[in-house]
Amino acid sequence: NAGVTQTPKFQVLKTGQSMTLQCAQDMNHEYMSWYRQDPGMGLRLIHYSVGAGITDQGEVPNGYNVSRSTTEDFPLRLLSAAPSQTSVYFCASSYRAVGSYEQYFGPGTRLTVT
Amino acid sequence: GENVEQHPSTLSVQEGDSAVIKCTYSDSASNYFPWYKQELGKGPQLIIDIRSNVGEKKDQRIAVTLNKTAKHFSLHITETQPEDSAVYFCAASIGVKMEYGNKLVFGAGTILRVKS
Numbered sequence: 001n002a003g004v005t006q007t008p009k010f011q012v013l014k015t016g017q018s019m020t021l022q023c024a025q026d027m028n029h030e031y032m033s034w035y036r037q038d039p040g041m042g043l044r045l046i047h048y049s050v051g052a053g054i055t056d057q058g059e060v061p062n063g064y065n066v067s068r069s070t071t072e073d074f075p076l077r078l079l080s081a082a083p084s085q086t087s088v089y090f091c092a093s094s095y096r097a098v099g100s101y102e103q104y105f106g107p108g109t110r111l112t113v114t
Numbered sequence: 115g116e117n118v119e120q121h122p123s124t125l126s127v128q129e130g131d132s133a134v135i136k137c138t139y140s141d142s143a144s145n146y147f148p149w150y151k152q153e154l155g156k157g158p159q160l161i162i163d164i165r166s167n168v169g170e171k172k173d174q175r176i177a178v179t180l181n182k183t184a185k186h187f188s189l190h191i192t193e194t195q196p197e198d199s200a201v202y203f204c205a206a207s208i209g210v211k212m213e214y215g216n217k218l219v220f221g222a223g224t225i226l227r228v229k230s
Contacts, residue, residue: 059219096216103148107157
């Protein structure tokens, strides 16, 4: 199993540009989520999904869109990038069953918005 | 909403000593408390977790304790080794239903340095 994969690893955007961060998992996990990691602030939940076709907002959803058309993929879209979105982005997945909460994280995407 | 505070932000210990990281949470409905370790350039990885119906859990050199009344939980690492150097995050679940143990609020992280 490849686990959770994320592309790209690094990205530089100009303010106002849009882009999609890709996330895929091959473990048949129902639950997928996106976090951003900023210095001194830990990991903050952006959006999450409990299954194909179902998404919901986390703590910091503004400026980001998600969709979940398949179990495997959960892309994160930045509609109009802003310098405040400079961060490291992690995708994670897990089973959605009582007692199986371990989240598996991808390697991250480091995004810089200038 | 849930708020998780983590202390200290940095911790330096001598190899072989013990390390303790503490977290407090605000939502009494939280019922799942994992700890993640993040090595440089990698995503976080689960090292141990505890549910609200358990007071303590141990896995080799790592242990977690939970005090539900005081709403705090701690990570204990004994006989620290250089490979324990990393960033450690605590987290607490959001929501009441057990199935929503997936949805987490994380602490700000602790940088642990083990000096050899």
